[in-house]
Amino acid sequence: MPVFLWEGTTRRDEFKKGEMEAADELAVRTLLRRQGFKSIEVRQKPKDLMEYVPFLAGRVKEKDIVVFCRIFSTMINAGLPLIQCLDLLAQQEQNKAFAKIIRAIKEDIEGGTSLTDALRKYPKVFDELFVNLIAAGEAGGILDVILGRLSIYLEKALKLKRKVKGAMTYPAAVLLISFGVVALLLLKVIPVFQQMFEGMGGELPGPTQMIITASEFAQSYWWGILLVIVAIVMAFTWFYRTPKGRWVVDSALLKAPVFGPLLNKVAIAKFSRTLATMLGSGVPILDGLSIVSKTAGNVVVEDALMKTRQSITEGRSIAEPLAETKIFPQMVVQMIAVGEATGALDSMLNKIADFYDDEVDAAVDAMTSLLEPIMMVFLGGVVGGMIVAMYLPIFKLASVVG
Numbered sequence: 059m060p061v062f063l064w065e066g067t068t069r070r071d072e073f074k075k076g077e078m079e080a081a082d083e084l085a086v087r088t089l090l091r092r093q094g095f096k097s098i099e100v101r102q103k104p105k106d107l108m109e110y111v112p113f114l115a116g117r118v119k120e121k122d123i124v125v126f127c128r129i130f131s132t133m134i135n136a137g138l139p140l141i142q143c144l145d146l147l148a149q150q151e152q153n154k155a156f157a158k159i160i161r162a163i164k165e166d167i168e169g170g171t172s173l174t175d176a177l178r179k180y181p182k183v184f185d186e187l188f189v190n191l192i193a194a195g196e197a198g199g200i201l202d203v204i205l206g207r208l209s210i211y212l213e214k215a216l217k218l219k220r221k222v223k224g225a226m227t228y229p230a231a232v233l234l235i236s237f238g239v240v241a242l243l244l245l246k247v248i249p250v251f252q253q254m255f256e257g258m259g260g261e262l263p264g265p266t267q268m269i270i271t272a273s274e275f276a277q278s279y280w281w282g283i284l285l286v287i288v289a290i291v292m293a294f295t296w297f298y299r300t301p302k303g304r305w306v307v308d309s310a311l312l313k314a315p316v317f318g319p320l321l322n323k324v325a326i327a328k329f330s331r332t333l334a335t336m337l338g339s340g341v342p343i344l345d346g347l348s349i350v351s352k353t354a355g356n357v358v359v360e361d362a363l364m365k366t367r368q369s370i371t372e373g374r375s376i377a378e379p380l381a382e383t384k385i386f387p388q389m390v391v392q393m394i395a396v397g398e399a400t401g402a403l404d405s406m407l408n409k410i411a412d413f414y415d416d417e418v419d420a421a422v423d424a425m426t427s428l429l430e431p432i433m434m435v436f437l438g439g440v441v442g443g444m445i446v447a448m449y450l451p452i453f454k455l456a457s458v459v460g
Contacts, residue, residue: 061103061161062086066095077103077149079161118156118183120219124212126156131205141168159183172196186349187332194340204339211335214411215328218418222324225422232433236440243444245280248273251448265447301357308356312385316428320421325359326390327414334407343403344370359385376403 064086065075074095080086086100126147133143144164151157159180166176174193177184184192188208195204252270255262262270276283297303312318329350336346344367351363362383369379377395380386390410397406 062100063103064090064098064100066090066098069094069096078145079148079164118153118159120212120216122151122153122156123183123188124209124216126151126160127205127209127212131202131209134202134205140173156183173201185353187336187353190341190345190349191336191339198340207335207339211331214331214415218324218327218415221418221422222320225320225425228426229429229433232437236437239437239441240444241276243441244273244276248444248448249277255451263447263450265443266450269444269447304357308358312356312358316425320418320425321356322385323414323417323421325354325356326386327411327418329354329359329363330390330407330414331411334404334411337404337407343376347376362386 060082061077061079062083063075063077065073067073078086078089080089083100083102087098090098090100129147130143133146134140138146141164144160144167148157148160148164151160162179163173163176166179167173174189174196177189177192191204191208192201195201198204248269252273255266255270298307311321314321332350332353333343333346336349337343341349347363347367347370351360351367354360354363362380362385365383366376366379370376375395375398377391377398380394381388381391393406393410394403397403400406
């Protein structure tokens with residue numbers, strides 16, 4: 059349906075404006091008059107051509123989902139009808155792609171579809187965890203409670219993800235700067251020194267000759283170097299998309315000296331928080347483990363959780379198979395066992411998640427402190443070594459003159 063822009067005055071002579079999706083202009087005016095508006099002006103909203111270009115239309119970010127869930131929870135808790143909540147959310151949403159999805163969900167519900175089925179049509183926006191929790195909320199008549207828990211979970215999950223991204227950004231930025239500086243030296247700076255050395259005559263020192271040879275190669279075959287880099291990236295991407303390749307890479311990441319412990323703690327924090335939210339919302343543990351495994355982000359952790367789920371179907375407790383995976387520390391396993399025995403597994407999992415959130419903070423700080431001197435030494439060694447190599451002939455000439 060088309061979207062209309064409207065302006066009007068309330069009974070208290072307050073000026074207001076907004077957007078409304080309706081069949082035609084008459085429907086907008088009729089609805090606004092019922093709400094007590096007067097001096098109404100309505101016009102159809104111009105079509106945005108960017109919405110029809112997938113690359114330019116934009117995508118729904120995790121932050122958009124977090125804000126949507128938080129406001130939705132507040133509205134439902136305040137007693138607003140579901141349709142009205144979605145209508146208000148669509149009007150105030152800044153992301154046009156997301157606003158369009160919210161309007162479509164509202165239309166589906168108006169047509170008799172449940173909120174769960176309407177959300178399930180957009181798996182790229184609302185994942186299986188989100189949809190299943192909403193289904194539990196609808197079935198139990200506690201949608202406001204579920205939305206509140208879901209918003210808290212999403213906020214903490216987004217915060218955890220940002221911590222990991224922040225930890226990875228620093229070394230990636232330093233490496234990128236290092237490659238940029240080396241390329242600048244090889245293509246622009248060293249050729250100037252090369253012309254100067256050719257005018258001086260004589261034999262150049264070995265390090266200097268090696269740097270000049272590398273510069274000549276980079277100038278002549280820069281396109282070949284780019285092709286090799288692109289080919290390596292494409293080959294790695296293809297390999298990682300295969301089941302064996304993903305297993306090899308994910309296993310290597312968990313065993314890596316610096317990043318491995320951090321990724322392991324992130325996996326435990328994410329597993330604990332997600333499963334606690336699902337169990338606290340009334341989702342059965344088998345369904346919860348199945349969904350948690352799909353959102354693990356690491357195929358090794360996913361396989362361990364699926365094996366745990368299989369063991370539970372055979373009558374075992376959750377703690378025993380988790381201990382056999384060798385991924386979860388003994389402390390975590392014992393706390394889960396206590397939670398099972400006392401019937402407070404969701405509460406215990408939340409405590410584990412809180413503890414490992416702090417552990418991730420400490421691991422990120424430690425990793426950053428360790429990487430800073432290493433990266434500085436690396437950058438200084440590469441750039442400094444190239445500069446010293448280029449000045450060696452000048453030092454040699456100065457000693458001869460002396």
